[in-house]
Amino acid sequence: MAPMLLLIGFLIAGLGLTGAQSVGVCYGKNGNNLPTDGEVVDLYKSNGIGSMRIYDPDQTTLNALKGSNIELIIGILNNNLQALTDATAATNWVQNNIRNYPDVKFKYIAVGNEVHPGDAEAQFVLPAMQNIHNAIVAANLQNQIKVSTAIDTTLLGNSYPPSAGSFSAAANSYISPIINFLVSNGAPLLANIYPYFSYTNNPQDISLPYALFTSPGVVVTDGSLQYQNLFDALLDSLYSALEKAGAPNLQIVVSESGWPSEGDTAATVANAGTYYKNLINHVKGGTPKKSGQAIETYLFAMFDENLKTGSEIEKHFGVFSPNKQPKYQISFG
Secondary structure (H helix, E strand, O other): OHHHHHHHHHHHHHOOOOOOOOOEEEOOOOOOOOOOHHHHHHHHHHOOOOEEEEOOOOHHHHHHHOOOOOEEEEEEOHHHOHHHHOHHHHHHHHHHHHHOOOOOEEEEEEEEEOOOOOOOOHHHHHHHHHHHHHHHHHOOOOOOOEEEEEEEHHHEEEOOOHHHOEEOHHHHHHHHHHHHHHHHHOOOEEEEOOHHHHHHHOOOOOOHHHHHOOOOOOOEEEOOEEEOOHHHHHHHHHHHHHHHOOOOOOOEEEEEEOOOOOOOOOOOHHHHHHHHHHHHHHOOOOOOOOOOOOOOEEEOOOEOOOOOOOOHHHHOOOOEOOOOOEOOOOOOO
16 A cells, blocks of 8 residues: 555656645735634635735734644734844744744744845844844754745846846845845745736736736747746746846745735726636646746735725735625635
């Protein structure tokens, strides 16, 4: 029996199915009409959503997650990075927010979100990552929990065609030491990937079907690789940039991707529903550069958040309404 099981295991691995899993969903709380954390965890479980991203160590959320078996990305806010350049503060952070919750299934710690090279916080990202990582090692949790940071695609100086993807000169000095840290510790790079913004920033060159995964055929031919959707092109541009930065095997986890249902150009319920449904199906199979490798992906976001600042669309990325009703007919498996 054992040899047959072994053979089945090899067959599954050969088919690239080992990484297949349900998508995760980001849980933001910038609303005054949202369900309780306990209700939210129940909503994740009842919909088969096995992974969550939160943006700061909210104790109520962490308590609600105890024993849920939901894998978690826990974030550190950008305005807290400077404090964590102190090793003792980082040790205390890990004690208070990780070690005190042994029944929570932490997977990644996102040290900062979309910090840009020119930001005041940029100088603190890597030292904070190193200190948090050292505290995780001291707790003997380094094989369970990986320390990373979440970037966006504005760090790319060039993204077209995908094989020409490279980090901008300004971003290079910021991201290169971070990449080296991730490689040396076996951690992935977290990246927020938004075809919506790429499309709305350049509608004359990018078609809506290409952004929504609905193009009937190949749109971009890049050497031997063919691209039928913008999500793949953006992700492979990042992979090309990592290759040029000397990290061809560094894995990318898509830590956010979403489409708004109202508030601006192309922000409709129909387009958002199409995007989420197609994204969930698509990430099971990988990009042209990484064919057959499931893409670990987190949808942004769980709920519409009526207190989000910025443009109106920021309030309308939810896959659920605050009353817990689904906005779209999608399955998360």
